[in-house]
Amino acid sequence: MRVRDPIHGTLAVSDEEKAVIDSRFFQRLRHVRQLGFGELAFPGATHTRHAHALGAMHVASRLFDVVADRAALSLRTRERFRASVRLAMLCHDLGHMPLSHASESIAPARELLKLPAWIGGKGAQASHEDFTVRILLDSSLTPLVRERYGSLGVQPEHVVALITAQDPPSGSPFVDAGADWSPLLRALVSGELDADRMDYLRRDAYYSGVSYGNFDHQWLVGSVTAVPFEGRYALTLQHKGVWAFENFLLARLHMFLAVYYHHTATCFDHMLLRFYESGAYDLPASADAYLERDDVHLWTALRASHDPWAQQIVRRKPYRLLVETHDFANDPKDLALDSRLREAGVDFFRLRSSGVLSKYFKRRDEVFPLLVLEPEVGRLSRIEDYTPLYRRFSDVVGVSRVFCRPDQLDAARRIVAS
Numbered sequence: 001m002r003v004r005d006p007i008h009g010t011l012a013v014s015d016e017e018k019a020v021i022d023s024r025f026f027q028r029l030r031h032v033r034q035l036g037f038g039e040l041a042f043p044g045a046t047h048t049r050h051a052h053a054l055g056a057m058h059v060a061s062r063l064f065d066v067v068a069d070r071a072a073l074s075l076r077t078r079e080r081f082r083a084s085v086r087l088a089m090l091c092h093d094l095g096h097m098p099l100s101h102a103s104e105s106i107a108p109a110r111e112l113l114k115l116p117a118w119i120g121g122k123g124a125q126a127s128h129e130d131f132t133v134r135i136l137l138d139s140s141l142t143p144l145v146r147e148r149y150g151s152l153g154v155q156p157e158h159v160v161a162l163i164t165a166q167d168p169p170s171g172s173p174f175v176d177a178g179a180d181w182s183p184l185l186r187a188l189v190s191g192e193l194d195a196d197r198m199d200y201l202r203r204d205a206y207y208s209g210v211s212y213g214n215f216d217h218q219w220l221v222g223s224v225t226a227v228p229f230e231g232r233y234a235l236t237l238q239h240k241g242v243w244a245f246e247n248f249l250l251a252r253l254h255m256f257l258a259v260y261y262h263h264t265a266t267c268f269d270h271m272l273l274r275f276y277e278s279g280a281y282d283l284p285a286s287a288d289a290y291l292e293r294d295d296v297h298l299w300t301a302l303r304a305s306h307d308p309w310a311q312q313i314v315r316r317k318p319y320r321l322l323v324e325t326h327d328f329a330n331d332p333k334d335l336a337l338d339s340r341l342r343e344a345g346v347d348f349f350r351l352r353s354s355g356v357l358s359k360y361f362k363r364r365d366e367v368f369p370l371l372v373l374e375p376e377v378g379r380l381s382r383i384e385d386y387t388p389l390y391r392r393f394s395d396v397v398g399v400s401r402v403f404c405r406p407d408q409l410d411a412a413r414r415i416v417a418s
Contacts, residue, residue, distance in 0.1 A: 031294035037268035042208040060195035088162040095131025112285035139287035183368035187235035212254035319403035354398030
């Protein structure tokens with residue numbers, strides 16, 4: 001089967017992949033928007049996680065093929081590794097929650113999903129990744145994957161191992177000639193230079209109508225290779241591709257500030273959280289029941305609700321942006337402004353939309369590094385030691401904002417100006 005995609009052109013889909021795509025779990029992603037409330041700020045951003053998953057699968061195989069062409073893998077092993085990576089990217093968002101990341105606030109207790117003991121994870125509440133694992137290992141999709149991929153030597157546990165970076169009890173399923181390829185394959189699925197980011201940055205920029213997410217993807221993809229490192233294979237960037245990687249980092253930074261943290265989207269995310277406080281909507285732990293929970297289901301619940309926050313969301317009546325800064329500390333000026341607004345009876349809330357673009361620095365001892373190869377001098381370096389720009393991404397980025405009730409905007413502005 002072939003699929004036409006506006007970002008990558010024609011995408012080839014195998015019969016095994018088509019069977020997964022036709023499943024109810026994957027078709028659910030047709031009704032989960034990639035950017036949630038983003039379309040309220042960028043009208044064209046109505047694309048779905050269904051399209052993103054297909055694109056990410058395509059990018060993953062492009063990356064893998066470049067790496068495999070430069071490595072000594074047997075044909076059978078290469079086919080198995082490739083199928084595993086493509087399937088992991090196809091399925092990586094199966095458990096994504098409806099409409100917004102804010103929906104994770106109402107996720108059920110993690111223990112209710114009854115995940116296998118070998119699956120890592122932290123926190124009492126389930127994450128969207130936990131739901132992905134549950135769907136892959138304990139749903140009607142599980143026997144389908146076993147049946148369709150069994151001849152390729154691929155099992156659901158292998159896919160989960162790539163998505164979660166946890167080995168099943170039997171050990172790494174990605175060993176070839178005594179060397180473990182798991183770190184490299186996992187890096188293609190979720191890492192500093194993964195297929196997920198390489199698709200969603202370009203896709204989100206395209207549908208949002210902005211240029212920030214564009215980067216030299218062809219040169220970047222062509223610059224990856226595999227290098228043995230501490231008995232395992234690591235994803236490695238040839239030094240001539242480092243500037244393209246820096247371009248990729250900057251694209252992600254600018255997309256966060258311009259699109260993902262746009263004040264309209266973050267305001268509606270907060271309003272949705274306030275609606276969830278009513279307890280009128282929940283997420284079930286059952287994989288089959290979870291199938292119903294998509295954007296359509298949630299919007300239907302919002303429209304039927306008499307909760308004031310739900311009605312404001314449905315009628316597109318957000319709180320208005322009053323102040324925006326890039327200061328994340330509890331500045332005395334912020335505290336003083338909040339106090340003056342409260343004294344004047346202004347209905348407001350303060351949001352800090354922030355995140356760390358690279359979590360590698362806090363997890364340096366837990367994750368395999370992205371390496372840079374200088375073949376002319378036979379030197380191998382960690383990416384953070386090669387380019388100082390990469391270290392910039394260990395810092396928090398985002399914005400701090402104050403929103404107020406629309407009918408109080410003029411009065412609130414006078415207070416800010418005083």
